[in-house]
Amino acid sequence: MRVVHVSPHLPPDQSANALLPAQLGRWMAARGDEVAFVAHEPRQRHARDDDSPVLENDAVAQPRTSNPPPDIVTRWIPRRRSSAFTRALKLDAWQLVRRVNRALNDVASSATLLHLHSNGLIIEAAASWARRRRVPYVLTLYGTEIWHYKKRWPVDPFTRGYMAAAGVTFYSRGLLDHARGQALGRDEMSVVYPPVPEEFTPQPEPSRAELRRALGVKERFLILNVKRLHPLAGQQFLIDAFGQLCASRPRDDARLVICGEGPRREILKRQIHSLGLMDRVTMTGLVPNATIARYMAAADVFVLPSILEALPTVAVEALASGTPVISADHPGGVELQALFADDVTVVPRESAPLLARALEAFLTQPRRALPATARTLETLFRPPAVLRAFDLVYAAALREHR
Numbered sequence: 001m002r003v004v005h006v007s008p009h010l011p012p013d014q015s016a017n018a019l020l021p022a023q024l025g026r027w028m029a030a031r032g033d034e035v036a037f038v039a040h041e042p043r044q045r046h047a048r049d050d051d052s053p054v055l056e057n058d059a060v061a062q063p064r065t066s067n068p069p070p071d072i073v074t075r076w077i078p079r080r081r082s083s084a085f086t087r088a089l090k091l092d093a094w095q096l097v098r099r100v101n102r103a104l105n106d107v108a109s110s111a112t113l114l115h116l117h118s119n120g121l122i123i124e125a126a127a128s129w130a131r132r133r134r135v136p137y138v139l140t141l142y143g144t145e146i147w148h149y150k151k152r153w154p155v156d157p158f159t160r161g162y163m164a165a166a167g168v169t170f171y172s173r174g175l176l177d178h179a180r181g182q183a184l185g186r187d188e189m190s191v192v193y194p195p196v197p198e199e200f201t202p203q204p205e206p207s208r209a210e211l212r213r214a215l216g217v218k219e220r221f222l223i224l225n226v227k228r229l230h231p232l233a234g235q236q237f238l239i240d241a242f243g244q245l246c247a248s249r250p251r252d253d254a255r256l257v258i259c260g261e262g263p264r265r266e267i268l269k270r271q272i273h274s275l276g277l278m279d280r281v282t283m284t285g286l287v288p289n290a291t292i293a294r295y296m297a298a299a300d301v302f303v304l305p306s307i308l309e310a311l312p313t314v315a316v317e318a319l320a321s322g323t324p325v326i327s328a329d330h331p332g333g334v335e336l337q338a339l340f341a342d343d344v345t346v347v348p349r350e351s352a353p354l355l356a357r358a359l360e361a362f363l364t365q366p367r368r369a370l371p372a373t374a375r376t377l378e379t380l381f382r383p384p385a386v387l388r389a390f391d392l393v394y395a396a397a398l399r400e401h402r
Helices: 016-030 084-090 089-109 121-133 158-162 172-180 205-214 237-245 265-274 290-299 315-321 331-343 352-364 372-380 383-401
Strands: 003-008 034-039 073-077 113-117 137-141 167-170 189-191 221-226 254-259 281-285 299-303 324-330 344-347
Touching: 003 016, 003 089, 003 121, 016 034, 016 113, 016 383, 034 089, 034 121, 073 089, 089 121, 089 281, 113 121, 113 383, 121 137, 121 158, 137 383, 167 172, 167 383, 172 189, 172 331, 205 290, 221 290, 221 315, 237 254, 237 265, 237 352, 254 290, 265 281, 290 315, 299 315, 299 352, 315 324, 315 331, 315 372, 324 331, 324 352, 331 344, 331 372, 344 352, 372 383
Parallel strands: 003 034, 003 113, 034 073, 113 137, 137 167, 167 189, 221 254, 221 299, 254 281, 299 324, 324 344
Antiparallel strands: none
């Protein structure tokens, strides 16, 4: 089978719609499939040092360093750089569409199937190319394109591409249900959860103690957050909650570690300083995946105070490491609680006092994740399960296209 993945992002970008195509491509190539990529040039080549708006997929990205895409044929498409003149005449859009067409003519002329990830002009152009060439395509949706869906009239390329796809997969059940509520119900809709690699796995207590020493954590409890430092990630509420928690506990009792980089770093540092938490909070910046896995296993509780999430992979990685999760009641957190029951505690969004209360309750009776969580992970989230799920989607798409 020859599959071409088309995505707005690939590593070193760290959004979900960069990581999943790269992982799928790597696994498929390893088993002997022919794989190619068409994607925009990575944003990470250009540092973001302002507080400009980003899509939710960027805001909830896993903030860590990453290897480049696999050594697979990749056609990079420059991002649109438009002026008022080119925007008015849509010259930049036409130029991008031509570049996508040329790339697909080059790498997808003999493709069995295209796998399109997320939305944007690069995806709409690829869907149009596939329809003209009668090449079946699968569309995977991650969040923004569904949460903020508005049908454009009279021409809506996203809706047309969505309805013409041979199959559509969603990053979470909540996204699929929301799509149906937006009059986007159709045949061949399914949920395929994000993969969690085996490096995220529970460790015995002696190993956890050694990990904590190696990471420089001397306190009794380690509270962990892994997220891009962005307003939607909600770290400001976690820091406030941690301050309230510390008011009634000894100084050597708990440490908060926040792994990630982003435009809110200086604002969060000032907040930490104003609360007198400088010696109790560690902000690591970007760290390698292997270090994230060590933090996940060493942590006593993982906290995800985000305002909006579809399905937070970082929280699933914590659960896979044996670490229970406290989450805000965004759609992803609610769905995780339905999947993992007692290992996920949900609190109202943007409420530092209720988050502090949940942390206090957990540190009073700490524990590790339950055996049922490992079984759910093997069934839905481990790489072999995710690859099997996509194989079923591909097979159904090819049958639909015949």
